[in-house]
Amino acid sequence: MHLPDKTIERLSQYRRNLLIILAKGKEFIFSHEIAQLLHITPVQVRRDIMLIGYNGTLRRGYDIKELIDLIGIIIDTDEGQNVCIMGLGNFGKAILNYFAGKRPKLKIVAAFDINPEKIGHLYAGVPVLHVDELSAKIISLNISIGIITVPFDKALETANLLVDCGIKGIVNFSSKPLNLPEHVYLEEFDMITSIEKVAYHTKRN
Amino acid sequence: MHLPDKTIERLSQYRRNLLIILAKGKEFIFSHEIAQLLHITPVQVRRDIMLIGYNGTLRRGYDIKELIDLIGIIIDTDEGQNVCIMGLGNFGKAILNYFAGKRPKLKIVAAFDINPEKIGHLYAGVPVLHVDELSAKIISLNISIGIITVPFDKALETANLLVDCGIKGIVNFSSKPLNLPEHVYLEEFDMITSIEKVAYHTKRN
DNA sequence: CAATAATTGTTAATAAGATAACAACAAAAG
DNA sequence: CTTTTGTTGTTATCTTATTAACAATTATTG
Numbered sequence: 081m082h083l084p085d086k087t088i089e090r091l092s093q094y095r096r097n098l099l100i101i102l103a104k105g106k107e108f109i110f111s112h113e114i115a116q117l118l119h120i121t122p123v124q125v126r127r128d129i130m131l132i133g134y135n136g137t138l139r140r141g142y143d144i145k146e147l148i149d150l151i152g153i154i155i156d157t158d159e160g161q162n163v164c165i166m167g168l169g170n171f172g173k174a175i176l177n178y179f180a181g182k183r184p185k186l187k188i189v190a191a192f193d194i195n196p197e198k199i200g201h202l203y204a205g206v207p208v209l210h211v212d213e214l215s216a217k218i219i220s221l222n223i224s225i226g227i228i229t230v231p232f233d234k235a236l237e238t239a240n241l242l243v244d245c246g247i248k249g250i251v252n253f254s255s256k257p258l259n260l261p262e263h264v265y266l267e268e269f270d271m272i273t274s275i276e277k278v279a280y281h282t283k284r285n
Numbered sequence: 286m287h288l289p290d291k292t293i294e295r296l297s298q299y300r301r302n303l304l305i306i307l308a309k310g311k312e313f314i315f316s317h318e319i320a321q322l323l324h325i326t327p328v329q330v331r332r333d334i335m336l337i338g339y340n341g342t343l344r345r346g347y348d349i350k351e352l353i354d355l356i357g358i359i360i361d362t363d364e365g366q367n368v369c370i371m372g373l374g375n376f377g378k379a380i381l382n383y384f385a386g387k388r389p390k391l392k393i394v395a396a397f398d399i400n401p402e403k404i405g406h407l408y409a410g411v412p413v414l415h416v417d418e419l420s421a422k423i424i425s426l427n428i429s430i431g432i433i434t435v436p437f438d439k440a441l442e443t444a445n446l447l448v449d450c451g452i453k454g455i456v457n458f459s460s461k462p463l464n465l466p467e468h469v470y471l472e473e474f475d476m477i478t479s480i481e482k483v484a485y486h487t488k489r490n
Numbered sequence: 491c492a493a494t495a496a497t498t499g500t501t502a503a504t505a506a507g508a509t510a511a512c513a514a515c516a517a518a519a520g
Numbered sequence: 521c522t523t524t525t526g527t528t529g530t531t532a533t534c535t536t537a538t539t540a541a542c543a544a545t546t547a548t549t550g
Contacts (some may be wrong), residue, residue, distance in 0.1 A: 085482070086507065090371065092481040093462065095374035119464045122506050123509060130529060138528050142341045163480070165533070174434075177375060178460075183477075186484055225483055227532095229379075249487035251403065251479050255383075259324040265486040267479050270389075271380065274456050274472050276297040277290070277369070278430055279391055281470040282359045282454035291537065315497070327497095328539060335499060343498050344546050 088155070093118055094128070095151040102144045110141040113203035121236040124163045162223045165191040166238045167230035168198050168208055171253055175227060189221045215245050222247040232256050292333045293360070298323055299333070300356040307349045315346040361390035367428045368398040371443045372435035373403050373413055376458055380432060383411040394426045420450045429453040437461050 083091075097117045101109060111129070112122040129142065129220040134150050136142040151251055165172045168191045191203060192211045199210050209217060217223065224241040228235055228250060237257035242250060242264075252258050255273075260266050288296075302322045306314060316334070317327040334347065336382045339355050341347040373396045384393055394406060397416045404415050414422060422428065431447040433440055433455060440461035447455060447469075456469040457463050460478075465471050 088482050088485050089475075089478050092478040093475070096460070096477065097462075106511085112527090118462045121509070123511095124507095126528065127530085136341065136528060138514085138515090139518095139526060141527080154395055155481050155488075157484075157488055161484055161487065170382060174375035174379055178476065179480075183481075186480065211335075224487055225480070227480065238331045249483040251483050253303070257302070257323045259498070265483055267483050269474075269476070269479050270298070271383065271474070273294050273297040274299065274474050275384075275391065275430070276360050276388075276474050277293055278454040278456050279362075279366055281294050282362075282366065282429055283362055289537070317497085326539070329537095331498065332500085332538085341498060342546090343494060343544085343550095346497080 083131055087131055090128055091151045098144050098148050108141045109144050137261055159187035161225055162187055162189045162221055163225040164223045166226055166228045168193040171229040176206055180204045190217055218245045227251045229253045292336055295333055296356045300353055303349050303353050313346045314349050346367045365390035366430055367392055367394045367426055368430040370434045373398040373433055376434035381411055385409045395422055423450040432456045434458045
């Protein structure tokens with residue numbers, strides 16, 4: 081089954097919002113209610129749900145629990161995946177705090193840095209290790225995803241390091257465009273571009 | 286002149302990379318060289334450049350300086366725009382460090398928080414103020430763009446506050462989907478979604 | 491000086507994504 | 521029991537974005 085990229089993004093958001101709704105005790109939800117949560121159209125919600133092969137009940141909507149579970153089956157692996165952060169600056173810390181314990185199937189198990197003052201401690205419950213240990217730890221901790229938050233000029237070597245260690249996917253927060261081998265999935269995440277985009281759009285009037 | 290959204294994003298990236306190349310003393314650049322920097326196709330580069338109405342010289346390529354300047358005219362305003370950060374957690378700090386002095390036409394002039402220990406100090410050269418001052422400062426400092434880095438559950442009220450103060454554009458890093466009036470431009474920036482997207486794509490094999 | 495290679499600018503084709511339209515049908519109302 | 525209303529699932533349409541194709545033309549080579 082092929083799913084469009086944008087659908088995957090929305091599924092992630094559906095799930096997060098549905099978890100909150102579920103916790104409030106609601107059991108069923110209509111497409112237009114989900115749409116309202118994300119500020120998109122109901123058609124889009126229905127289409128996404130169609131694409132993943134789920135069926136709601138007419139005039140009752142979608143079973144929230146079932147939908148959450150199905151999205152889990154699509155996005156996560158059974159055993160979950162382990163993640164590491166490259167660079168424990170403010171950015172890395174922000175992600176760690178943010179993530180800590182929130183996604184049971186996506187665990188940040190290590191942060192790597194080169195600053196001796198940081199190494200050996202825990203941050204948000206996650207051990208901070210020296211980059212020299214990367215290779216060994218990726219294997220022993222079974223890490224498949226790396227998040228790059230190092231400064232611009234270290235990004236390239238960090239990415240290469242991860243690739244050499246057999247990483248499967250990378251999220252790059254460094255604003256340095258990366259070029260990875262085909263078998264490594266890359267998600268670029270460029271803050272500056274986002275802000276400049278807003279600058280452009282706020283110009284007119 | 287209407288420019289596609291994606292073109293704007295790439296222009297921002299072209300400029301940043303061209304600035305580096307220019308600093309190295311290079312004067313002209315071919316479309317395929319720019320393409321290589323961002324790991325996209327040369328056609329796309331040429332098309333973007335066409336859309337902004339710039340002309341290179343055949344077999345010499347594009348004048349780097351001119352291209353940078355033109356991108357500046359498109360993205361920036363003459364006087365520049367002032368930006369504030371809402372929330373001086375790790376995320377806010379990361380952005381401040383990152384940005385400090387880098388974009389002359391896009392200045393972060395204030396950070397707002399509610400923690401009394403932070404207020405009154407400077408961080409990365411930027412004054413940290415109490416949110417109560419927001420309304421006054423947005424006017425006196427002429428702030429037109431706000432960056433939201435507060436936690437999930439504070440995001441909504443923070444956004445409303447900004448809107449009420451007449452902000453023109455918002456970048457939302459909070460993972461809480463926002464719904465703003467039409468006249469306020471919104472850029473959502475969802476870290477968790479990015480990471481989950483990578484999780485999805487690294488599943489297969 | 492003629493032929494070849496390289497590179498831009500632009501139009502045409504394809505692909506991806508979003509929106510609209512609507513048939514099917516269940517529940518509610520009369 | 522019949523009609524109306526609301527909601528899903530899906531196909532068709534429209535829009536946006538990317539890629540391919542190629543004419544025009546300048547520099548380089550022989």
